[in-house]
Amino acid sequence: MPRTPAAVVSAVLVTLMVVLAIIGPPIWGETAEKIDAGAILQGASAAHPLGTDNLGRDLLARVLVAGRYSLALALAATLIGAVIGIVLGALPSVLPRRGARLVTGTVNALVAFPGLLLAMFTAVVSGMGARGAVLGIGVAIAPSFARLTQTLAASVAGADYVLAARMLGVPRRRVLGRHVLPNIAEPLILNLAQALGGALLGLAGMSFLGLGVQPPDFDWGRLLFDGFARIYVTPEVAIGPAVAVALAGIGFNLLGDTLAKRAARTAVPARKEELAAPEPSGAPDPRAVLEVRDLTVTFPGGVTPVRHLSLTVRPGEIVGIVGESGSGKSLTAAAIGGLVPYPGTVTHAALRLDGREVAELSQKELGTSLAMVFQDPMASLNPALRVGGQLAEVAIVHQGATRAEAARRAVDRLGHVHLPEPAKQAKRHPHELSGGMRQRAVIAMGLMGTPKLIIADEPTTALDVTVQRQILKLLREVVDESGAAALFISHDIAVVGELCDRVVVMYAGRVVEELPVSALAKGAAHPYTKALVDSLPDMETDRSLPLASIPGTQPAPALVGAGCAFAGRCALATDRCSTSLPPVTEYGIAHTVACWEVS
């Protein structure tokens, strides 16, 4: 259990409450009832730190003694609420459909109904006093328990073991008792702590209004009721019960929080490593739209999912980055776009867009010259805003366009990406568009400025195959027309081979080979690239044989050793491969490879 201050405070407070409930009455019980006619209605004094009541009884002792009764009443109310609630919540899973719906509807209506009003209702019906208040607060707690039980039961009801039990013809009541309830017991018990706190405060409220505990009994709420009547004369007499109620409320509430969080929290390594920034390297390459030198992305704990990556993209060129999941290709894209999430840090010798360091570019220049397209078009448009507005704001913010101009331009761009009826689509919300249409809209958004570089991170992965083709065609078209370059990230080497001019193959955070797409099919040098190409089925693949695959798995970023990361899966690997890192070497025209065995 994490030792957060809240956890410690709640543990101390709740323990204190329980101890007080046990030892309070035996120790201070007599003092609390001792009537002293000579000391009635006193304020604070040395003999009575919190003053005395109308019979001269010591208020501090009464507060200490009242803990047991307050806690006991709260416990009773919570149990009543829990039992009613759990029964109500479990009913829908055993009742026939119509009955289940009725119960669910009732519970939903009651959950939204304030507990105190329910409690007052029962107080009227059953008469003022502790019994009415406990019953009322119990009934008031029940709906939230019922809702929780229902939600939990519904989540378990879909589990395989429950379905299996149903299939085997186990009666529903038995399924509920044997499979459902035991599996949802834990969260329900966790909820008890919070409910107990709520009940305690609710009862204190009722007693404070004079509707709960009646003399000669007393709980904290009743003591507060008495104290409040004298607040103008001796305000200190209200302090004791008020503090007691507040501490109890805080204790139980924080306990509930802590218990709920305990399961969810995972330890985060706090180790932080300072990485020396690489020396800035040389003059900018005048023919490059994007020039990346020695890019490394580091996460706390020294994990480097992308290491010493260099990359050049020339105007009008589409460069593909391929690699399996976890090879660092998406993070490379994020690093170039300046979007690596905290706590990741990016270092590089050079990261230049159109000959200038990205860090020196203004937001405006970046916003118009760099366009990004992400994997899931369902997620990359803001659901609350109209499509046209999301496009138009680029022009408004970065190009100083008026709203009308920007809207016109947005419609024009939407038409440009072959969205049918662009004016109509612009007025729609994203959820009214299909996946392919949305991806077109995202691409159009990139075209609002004058993009020099389009970074497309798996832009077709979430789309079906026919739509995929259209989007690929559109990307090609956009690049040809605008003269922008594109960085196309994909795990699909077939798509990359079709769309791109040049291919960069990544493995475990490094570039292992860079080659023209024409060389991909026959001229790949690196064993990993070859294996990737071989794993693609074509028309001549013998379909009676299993598809070719690469044995083994890619090592996680934290587990990459000193040598070539692919060595463990490579048929050509020698001892040297696993101990020292192969340098990137020239292999042919515009072709580099990092492998000891081929160079």
Added chain:
Amino acid sequence: MLRHLVRFIVSLGVLLVASFAMIHLIPGDPVRASLGPAAPIELVQARTAALGLDRPLLEQFTTYVANLFSGNMGVSFLTGEPVGQVILTRLPNTLGLALLATVVAMLAAVPIGMWAAIRTENGRNRGTEATFTSVTGTAVAVPEFLYAIGLVTVFAIGLGLFPPAGKSGPASYVLPILALAIGPIAMISRISRVETLRELGTDYVRLARAKRLPAARLYLRHVLPNTLTATLTIGGLLLTALIAGSVLVEYVFAWPGLGLKIVESITQKDYPVAQGVILVYGAIVLVVNFAVDLILGKLDPTSSIKES
């Protein structure tokens, strides 16, 4: 939309039956209980007849509903005042307090929550996060009547800055509103923080960042609207809790609203008044919930689809 309306109407019906049944569920004779054991039998009988409690149940119910629609909710046992009159004079005071407190809570909590989220995004500034959660966790756990008592003691009785009780001019609103709003501020700012954090992690915010939008535009236009759905839902539910909380706060500040009346009427066994006030309170809660549902449908264009 239609579903919400049906749910609303059915709930209203249930509330009507419950408030009618209340007087009949009281064990023994409510009139006798109210007038006390010393009251002469003739008076009890006359009062019972006047209330129609000697007629068949169904007839009583139809009369009750019919009277309600003509604004007749009976008269107080104690003062003879029409209950409808009592409610009409007091309702604005309660609603004013609750609405102002809700507005204050929302205006304070949403920016606080967003600020905390932006500061603690992806686990940075762990100190801020710990402070934020423990302060709000503590603030939520203290009931409003304790805030009310504390505020009265310090700012009214101690410092004399605000009137301690009653409704007299704008200054008298300050303490009751504060007492009502502190808990909701803590609660809503927590939700607003969680919602904002979730939004900050979405692809469309990533894309909006890639568009290099200025911070204000990014947070206000792209993040805020999407956090409001959940925040408003809870805010709306909180408003109903706040209406209930106003009972206690009104009691502390002797605020001439429905809350104080309900306490008085229950203590004095003035059943017609208690019945009427509970009915009105319940109806307010239902109306608020209904309104929240409707606003949500408008605000989040996908929620209506999700529901069906």
